[in-house]
Amino acid sequence: MEPPFSFAITARCPCTRARCGRFHTPHGVVETPRFMPVGTAASIKGVTTPQLAETGSQMVLANTYHLHLQPGEQVVADAGGLHRFMAWDGPLLTDSGGFQVFSLGAINKIDDSGVVFRSPRDGARIQLTPERAIEIQMALGADVAMAFDQCPPYPASETEVAAACRRTHHWLERCLSTHNRADQALFGIAQGGCYPHLRQDSTRVVAAMDLPGIAVGGVSVGEPAEEMHRIVRLVAPLLPEAKPHYLMGVGSLREMAIAVAHGFDLFDCVLPTRLGRHGTALVGGERWNLRNARFRHDHTPLDPSCSCLACRQHSRAYLHHLIRSGEMLGRTLLSLHNITTLIRFTSAMAQAIQDGCFSEDFAPWEPNSPAAHTW
Template sequence: MVSPAAASPVTASPAGRPQGLPPFSFEITARCTRTRARCGCFHTPHGPVHTPRFMPVGTAASVKGVSVPQLADTGAEMVLANTYHLHLMPGEAVVAEAGGLHRFMGWQGPLLTDSGGYQVFSLGALNRIDDQGVTFRSPRDGARIAITPERSMQIQMELGADVAMAFDQCPPWPATESEVIEASRRTHAWLERCIAVHSRPDQALFGIVQGGCYPHLRRESARVVASMDLPGIAVGGVSVGEPVEEMHRIVREVGPLLPEDRPHYLMGVGSLREMAVAVAHGFDLFDCVLPTRLGRHGAALVGGERWNLRNARFRHDHTPLDASCSCLACRLHTRAYLHHLVRSEEMLGRTLLSLHNLTTLLRFTTAMAQAIGEGTFAEDFAPWQPDSPAAHTW
């Protein structure tokens, strides 16, 4: 890993990658003097990721309802895919035959695959956990599927994303201290096993900090994961049902403990306020299924609020959804038209609202980066609240 001071790009290669850098490096380009917020650039073999940045979730190698060209128009740079679900269908061998996940889905920018560890939490009723790994019952056909740290790494290496996540155990909320201690112990042991078998030099492995809502366990997990000296570090086990105040506390306490010269990824978080709070405490990368899930249910993120486009108040409203937004929905269509599509259950309505929501989150993280560079982040975004000046542009 190259430190920010040493990572000084020279000219760009034909692929857009700065010459003289290793496959992965992170440089900090600006800092907020009143918070821990920073903006930077995470260099990957498939291009740069400018931070802070929201990453759309493409669970099955597809961001639901959105084509690759449309996704690129939202400003997305790095996209996520799900190891567990791609293992179930079509299988990592099929993806490898296609030349890897980038070619399979047609996305040429950076990609990240999660490890399957989140499904340890989300599919708790379908799995059995022990020190070796996790045995799942497939939600498709009930077949038994065993995923160990080694198997997760093998699958992710075959998929070939730029970033692979370590296999971890994400405890539910609430969980007892003894349960979280056990989950953290497994997470750390599994991380060592992931490191031992991960061998793709063109794929970065990120470790994951766990520890639930117990400060001393979070501190210990951050210490252990940071000691592994990996290209990036993530914080998991948030946005799993805990009160939002608990999430904020975890962010405040763990952020300063993470290696300064690595990208910091807060997993599963994508609301405006929570991203702003996290950026203020040194986090760089975020993901969430929220924007497309809202879009599929006829809801749009506008002015810091969630609007239900099914509501009758939009029937005769022939103004853009958000005049400040440049997405396809806002450029070409009106609230009345979107209301019509949603009420008619036309697929186009779901796609347009998903595009708008993705664009909104990406604009928000881009605006935070600009504010950090201009020295106004603390006034405008830390912490961002619906009645702050920043809210009026969203």
């Protein structure tokens, strides 16, 4: 019998650390490099499950903290698990709630035992410990669960980041002691802020746990892009070669391409749907505001090279009309297009690795370079 989880590298770039891989899960294969859409509350905002499948999405994210608040993990478990609850039969990953330690810092209190929140819904006291985060994720039943970690803000002092790393490593041990679901992989998360020695130490500690996958967190939290690139270059050589490498919270084209060049495989971000809800489309490496009057009489497809529903059936003028009119359909179509764009981009990088031209087309990728138009 094959193990429920395995990762195989299928192609490599001879000039960079970029690689293609196949991550096998109980609900299917994730071909890497791959962007993963974020469905925080078991829903990609404004997008149906069949529409999401059409974008080429393979693995989708949901969030432990938010699903614990509403509807509650027991409701999801009673429905047969998260896959059945949201009608998605492909691979799923649940974030542990660790990011909410960072993003909801104003309403939480952190100590070595865990985090105490005040519910933004009713003010109720909620305690999230490493054990509780894992118990919730096991009840939700996603293919991949993330360890509970402390993501320090940017900027933070070296003392504060060192304390967050110590706590993250201790919490990872507690997560490992609690997790016992054989059909669910547990990924560890390395932290370290912008301090090189802390980044290296944390990556070594998490890598030594020999988990099915490893994530690098604490990026895309307000630091300059150049700082993110420095972190990627610093930790990449320390990541276990035979495991999937996940760069959390990153979904911009340039940053994904640079990370892939250093051996990262998986990415997630709320960017495509957030931009779509605000009337912005990702086209050719640029962000187009469809409210702009220049689109009013433009009856060409949004992106002729894209096969998404928005580009296949509708014009820029129609999308402009929907956004200016406040129609929900406009937001859905742009969200679908943006997700498809990021999936296409990571798929194009995979093809370039297989074809031996990744270093020419994508490493590093710049929005105004000729490579912007090769995919």
